[in-house]
Amino acid sequence: MSVFEDAIENFLHPIGDLLKNEKISEIMINGPKEIFVEQKGLVYKVENTFPDEESLISAFRAVAQSVGRVIDDENPRLDARLPNGSRIHVVLPPMAKNGTTVAIRKFSKDDLTLTDLINFGSLSKEGARFLDICIYLGKNIVVSGGTGSGKTTMLNVLGGRIPKTQRLIIIEDAAELQVAAEHVVNFETRKEDPQRGITAVSIRDLVISAMRLRPDRIIVGEVRGAEALDLVQVMNTGHDGSMGTVHANTPLDACTRLETLCLMGDTQIPPDAIRKMVASAMQVVVQCSRYHDGGRRTSHISEVLGLDSSGNYITRDIFRWMQTGRTPEGKYTGQMVPCNYVPSFFEDVVLNKLPFPKSHFISHEWKKKQAA
Numbered sequence: 001m002s003v004f005e006d007a008i009e010n011f012l013h014p015i016g017d018l019l020k021n022e023k024i025s026e027i028m029i030n031g032p033k034e035i036f037v038e039q040k041g042l043v044y045k046v047e048n049t050f051p052d053e054e055s056l057i058s059a060f061r062a063v064a065q066s067v068g069r070v071i072d073d074e075n076p077r078l079d080a081r082l083p084n085g086s087r088i089h090v091v092l093p094p095m096a097k098n099g100t101t102v103a104i105r106k107f108s109k110d111d112l113t114l115t116d117l118i119n120f121g122s123l124s125k126e127g128a129r130f131l132d133i134c135i136y137l138g139k140n141i142v143v144s145g146g147t148g149s150g151k152t153t154m155l156n157v158l159g160g161r162i163p164k165t166q167r168l169i170i171i172e173d174a175a176e177l178q179v180a181a182e183h184v185v186n187f188e189t190r191k192e193d194p195q196r197g198i199t200a201v202s203i204r205d206l207v208i209s210a211m212r213l214r215p216d217r218i219i220v221g222e223v224r225g226a227e228a229l230d231l232v233q234v235m236n237t238g239h240d241g242s243m244g245t246v247h248a249n250t251p252l253d254a255c256t257r258l259e260t261l262c263l264m265g266d267t268q269i270p271p272d273a274i275r276k277m278v279a280s281a282m283q284v285v286v287q288c289s290r291y292h293d294g295g296r297r298t299s300h301i302s303e304v305l306g307l308d309s310s311g312n313y314i315t316r317d318i319f320r321w322m323q324t325g326r327t328p329e330g331k332y333t334g335q336m337v338p339c340n341y342v343p344s345f346f347e348d349v350v351l352n353k354l355p356f357p358k359s360h361f362i363s364h365e366w367k368k369k370q371a372a
């Protein structure tokens with residue numbers, strides 16, 4: 001038995017059943033007596049408890065130790081990936097007012113595919129086919145969404161569609177992506193640990209290295225800091241087909257969010273120029289959303305068209321998820337529909353003889369709704 005499994009066995013036995021239950025995707029611990037789980041997108045409180053705060057802290061100290069990390073008064077926060085692929089984040093009291101607070105995002109063994117997303121109703125066949133074409137044509141894509149909305153899953157799926165002959169460099173804070181491609185290089189950042197003389201290696205550092213390692217495409221798992229500027233520069237300098245995810249609620253927000261992040265670094269580039277760079281960096285935004293019924297869906301596939309004469313971003317929706325009703329169980333019904341907008345790069349589709357007729361962008365339903 002591995003050290004990790006041992007630690008689980010001994011210390012995490014109060015939640016052993018939750019860890020084993022494959023239907024549970026996330027476990028949230030808010031102090032010893034309050035545990036919630038996520039199952040099929042919905043969050044429930046469960047009966048499991050830890051005996052007391054002390055045993056809860058010791059449990060996660062042991063887990064941290066098993067992955068060579070420390071969590072104590074001096075390092076009260078821990079972000080780690082367990083050997084089984086699960087991701088954990090821990091915050092200790094007194095910062096955590098409820099007691100030791102933990103979220104465990106369980107690693108799902110079966111990676112979702114484009115077909116799964118279609119079967120779940122998260123994407124339409126045409127939407128999926130269109131994304132495939134965008135990847136084939138080397139469009140730069142930003143996956144946008146809130147926490148837990150399915151961004152990483154989407155990036156994984158899209159990464160798996162990259163043509164086999166291309167060299168892909170993936171950069172992440174905590175290695176999560178498992179892109180099914182032939183030629184993949186994975187990089188993970190390193191946290192600073194002055195006590196052991198270890199210096200930090202940031203996403204920015206790794207993007208610089210990646211640029212020198214002959215990439216065809218670069219993927220940044222999660223853009224949440226000044227590295228946004230690096231990704232935008234990568235996208236603007238001929239590494240077509242690069243991708244990243246960003247926390248934002250609409251495709252338009254994704255543009256502003258990237259701009260804000262670019263300005264976070266100590267850059268000398270004036271804000272106006274940054275805005276222009278962001279507007280020309282990406283061509284497509286894939287918006288992931290978690291709906292109130294627990295379902296995760298691709299709410300928008302939109303094109304970024306640059307800036308208008310007043311300097312505002314222009315985005316146009318190509319496909320959108322439309323709710324049509326609700327089942328008696330409270331699940332939303334609906335589907336992804338085209339928005340009667342033909343993307344500006346449709347000519348590339350024709351020139352490359354890709355089988356995607358213009359009519360796929362047209363929805364008569366939608367037209368009727370707009371007219372009404």
Ligand SMILES: Nc1ncnc2c1ncn2[C@@H]1O[C@H](COP(=O)(O)OP(=O)(O)OP(=O)(O)O)[C@@H](O)[C@H]1O
Pocket residue numbers: 025108117120122145146147148149150151152153154295296297
């Ligand atoms: N379209 C989908 N249908 C059903 N479940 C999905 C879908 N997309 C993702 N999931 C599930 O939702 C959970 C969260 O997904 P994911 O990690 O991709 O989200 P995220 O937006 O990257 O989250 P975070 O903000 O924490 O990085 C996972 O358990 C994943 O399997």
Ligand SMILES: [Mg+2]
Pocket residue numbers: 151152153222
């Ligand atoms: Mg993610």
